[in-house]
Amino acid sequence: MIKVTTIEGESTASMVRAWDGFFCIGIFGNQYFEEYKANHFNAYASFGLNLNTLKKLEDLNMRYLPYWPGSPICNWPGKKERRVVEDYTTSPFSITPPYKQSIKILKQIKDSPSIFAYYLIDEPDCRDWERKELPVSKRIGFYSAECEKMAKVCRMIDPKNLTMILVDNTFRPANWYIYAEIADIFCTDPYDYITLAKPYYLERVTHLAYNACSPRPLIIVPYIAGSFYPRGRYATPDEHRINVYYAIGRGAKGLIYYIHSGCGRENGCKYNPILWREVGRVNKEVRKVAPFLSIGHPVDLVSCSSEKVWATAILAGDKGIVIPVVNRNYQATRKKFVISPLENVSIQVDIPEWMKIKKVLWVKYDRDEPLKYIRQGRKIKIELGRLYSAKLLLLKGGI
Known part of the structure; x- marks a missing residue:
């Protein structure tokens, strides 16, 4: 527990689960693990949970951020239809599959040295946007109670490893102040490929999201794919370096890049060797100062x-x-x-x-x-x- 008391005697407290100071430099993409390792990544995030993937990452001494098996889009064998609700869940609009199978899988993987955090749920804003029957102003936080249940199950079964929620900027900044309070790690994707014409956007997002989730740690998602917008482009190597420096300068405690490969309409960074080389160089620099970043404050x-x-x-x-x-x-x-x-x-x-x-x-x-x-x-x-x-x-x- 972290408690802060002012000189006037007012105080506030928050529960924060600590870890060993690991500074995540992760990536989404297909399973090019050796290439990721060579480009100075130390973690891999996926939209599923695969035991073979976990074993490969263990062999490479890399960390894993899998979609936990209770997540609405996790690809684990035998998963039932996403609207099925177990007694544990009370929401009539549950997005969570049955927890019994989730608990079984959590018990199977929780002792792996590669597990860094369970990736509870993804954007757009934890599925709030999908409640199309509601006015936009009523959708924010719709699934927050159920996300809290998912986090509670993870902590109950695995008190050692962390949980993470990722949101985008659909309902910013309100979504940051709602969902940043649930998981152990808060992650936000600014989708800066949309805002390339707004050169300071990622810096401002990191600054505000850091304030919203503190004292919990913040992970930022720099965008390294080509835009799927017509006549879109990749970030240049200089833009990428600047954006990463903005993120760490405003207090980010980790990075998860989107995306190397396997991204449909977008062109992954795999297809831009000049940018991919710069990504590796910047990663190496960040890893050199990671022991300071992981305990530092802006x-x-x-x-x-x-x-x-x-x-x-x-x-x-x-x-x-x-x-x-x-x-x-x-x-x-x-x-x-x-x-x-x-x-x-x-x-x-x-x-x-x-x-x-x-x-x-x-x-x-x-x-x-x-x-x-x-x-x-x-x-x-x-x-x-x-x-x-x-x-x-x-x-x-x-x-």
């Missing part, structure tokens, strides 16, 4: 030399500070992305009194580069020089 410590530079700090106790720095001197439309480099960029960081900075690194996929900095009292100034798309900094700390 804090306003950074000021920039230009309004066209965006930067924020993830403060990880006395361990260090992660700072994504983004060049916002770009234009994004559904047809193209154009970015212009910035010269002579610098940032200034307020260092907490109890922290001592020992080293400043520019984190790169191939080789980290030490950066010079100037101390100015409790502040340090870091000269970044030319900023093309984005840079990821790590300030290693101590007491």
